[in-house]
Amino acid sequence: xxxxxxxxxxxxxxxxxxxxxxxxxxxxxxxxxxxxxxxxxxxxxxxxxxxxxxxxxxxxxxxxxxxxxxxxxxxxxxxxxxxxxxxxxxxxxxxxxxxxxxxxxxxxxxxxxxxxxxxxxxxxxxxxxxxxxxxxxxxxxxxxxxxxxxxxxxxxxxxxxxxxxxxxxxxxxxxxxxxxxxxxxxxxxxxxxxxxxxxxxxxxxxxxxxxxxxxxxxxxxxxxxxxxxxxxxxxxxxxxxxxxxxxxxxxxxxxxxxxxxxxxxxxxxxxxxxxxxxxxxxxxxxxxxxxxxxxxxxxxxxxxxxxxxxxxxxxxxxxxxxxxxxxxxxxxxxxxxxxxxxxxxxxxxxxxxxxxxxxxxxxxxxxxxxxxxxxxxxxxxxxxxxxxxxxxxxxxxxxxxxxxxxxxxxxxxxxxxxxxxxxxxxxxxxxxxxxxxxxxxxxxxxxxxxxxxx
Numbered sequence: 483x484x485x486x487x488x489x490x491x492x493x494x495x496x497x498x499x500x501x502x503x504x505x506x507x508x509x510x511x512x513x514x515x516x517x518x519x520x521x522x523x524x525x526x527x528x529x530x531x532x533x534x535x536x537x538x539x540x541x542x543x544x545x546x547x548x549x550x551x552x553x554x555x556x557x558x559x560x561x562x563x564x565x566x567x568x569x570x571x572x573x574x575x576x577x578x579x580x581x582x583x584x585x586x587x588x589x590x591x592x593x594x595x596x597x598x599x600x601x602x603x604x605x606x607x608x609x610x611x612x613x614x615x616x617x618x619x620x621x622x623x624x625x626x627x628x629x630x631x632x633x634x635x636x637x638x639x640x641x642x643x644x645x646x647x648x649x650x651x652x653x654x655x656x657x658x659x660x661x662x663x664x665x666x667x668x669x670x671x672x673x674x675x676x677x678x679x680x681x682x683x684x685x686x687x688x689x690x691x692x693x694x695x696x697x698x699x700x701x702x703x704x705x706x707x708x709x710x711x712x713x714x715x716x717x718x719x720x721x722x723x724x725x726x727x728x729x730x731x732x733x734x735x736x737x738x739x740x741x742x743x744x745x746x747x748x749x750x751x752x753x754x755x756x757x758x759x760x761x762x763x764x765x766x767x768x769x770x771x772x773x774x775x776x777x778x779x780x781x782x783x784x785x786x787x788x789x790x791x792x793x794x795x796x797x798x799x800x801x802x803x804x805x806x807x808x809x810x811x812x813x814x815x816x817x818x819x820x821x822x823x824x825x826x827x828x829x830x831x832x833x834x835x836x837x838x839x840x841x842x843x844x845x846x847x848x849x850x851x852x853x854x855x856x857x858x859x860x861x862x863x864x865x866x867x868x869x870x871x872x873x874x875x876x877x878x879x880x881x882x883x884x885x886x887x888x889x890x891x892x893x894x895x896x897x898x899x900x901x902x903x904x905x906x907x908x909x910x911x912x913x914x915x916x917x918x919x920x921x922x923x924x925x926x927x928x929x930x931x932x933x934x935x936x
Contacts, residue, residue, distance in 0.1 A: 505539055506737075510536045512838060512841065516838070527754040530746075530754060535843065540730050540743070542843065548845070551847065627731060627732040653697070660706060681795060682796075684793040707759045708759075708774070714759065749812075768816045
């Protein structure tokens with residue numbers, strides 16, 4: 483049992499879904515802001531690429547560090563809110579060439595602290611058990627999602643083999659004309675299948691056009707718009723994107739950031755395919771296409787939703803509760819189908835996409851702390867005079883590689899006052915400050931600096 487749990491924990495550390503989910507959440511805030519503010523300036527396809535970066539970040543357990551990462555904003559805020567704590571472990575100080583070991587006393591404990599109750603103990607045990615079982619729960623959900631969707635898709639494909647190839651001359655001629663219009667090479671068969679209610683494309687390597695049996699009742703113009711929409715999915719390789727979404731869904735089935743990014747990505751993808759079909763339709767394509775969407779959305783769902791998870795369809799196979807919201811967005815997007823976007827807009831978007839990618843697909847990089855930052859809270863003492871002799875000071879001797887040693891004297895009187903409390907004496911405060919400075923200097927320089935108490 484311990485071996486299995488160790489294997490699960492190692493897999494979680496390798497995939498690291500929690501860290502990737504948090505980083506993707508920060509990127510989703512940036513992308514969502516851009517999506518709202520620049521929706522009139524960006525096309526649906528361009529906004530879909532931005533949300534695709536969020537989905538890509540969910541698949542990156544680790545990323546290169548950069549000063550431009552959006553995580554730096556939160557990392558700096560967390561650093562400012564974190565106060566240094568004294569080190570109560572045994573330390574050594576090199577003073578005058580002699581190393582002195584000082585075991586520091588235990589930190590003072592307030593007498594007013596209440597004893598730990600049994601309720602707190604039970605809560606700690608419950609939390610430990612929860613975090614112990616959490617990796618197993620996540621892995622179980624991932625396997626169940628993959629097995630469930632794959633099994634249902636295979637069952638759908640087996641039922642699809644019972645369908646027959648369409649031999650309707652009108653449908654075949656319209657389909658061949660649409661394929662030639664978009665310069666699509668190869669032949670894609672048409673299958674009439676009663677198990678679906680909406681036209682769809684199935685097959686990443688060998689695609690097939692699936693039409694319901696009552697598709698022949700539609701007019702030639704409506705059929706042509708449907709076929710152009712589905713051909714747009716083929717040209718964009720959206721079937722491969724659906725398989726990638728399945729993998730991300732299996733890993734982040736618990737993450738609301740995934741469901742938000744996937745919903746926006748799929749909705750914007752459908753808007754882009756709508757624009758593709760309208761731009762290649764004559765007459766009044768926007769009105770006709772809007773009426774087609776409303777007519778298809780009014781159809782009653784007759785097929786189980788699990789049969790249409792991986793194919794791509796003109797309505798995206800969304801649930802009934804979300805279909806009205808999606809149709810409304812797509813009808814609104816038809817107003818900007820014929821908006822002309824010039825070359826400079828494309829250049830600006832590429833620059834924006836690159837900036838968002840650098841900011842969102844990288845981790846935070848914090849600069850190395852140098853002892854010079856001590857001057858922000860340790861004022862330099864005055865040289866000479868009685869003032870220097872009367873006030874407690876500390877000297878920092880820092881050996882440099884290319885320059886001679888530099889001696890700096892800092893005034894620590896005000897800092898000592900911060901350490902001195904009601905139940906502490908000045909000696910104890912000096913020990914705390916000395917330990918803190920040793921920890922800071924050794925951690926930032928990696929060398930044994932010399933601290934001299936005056």
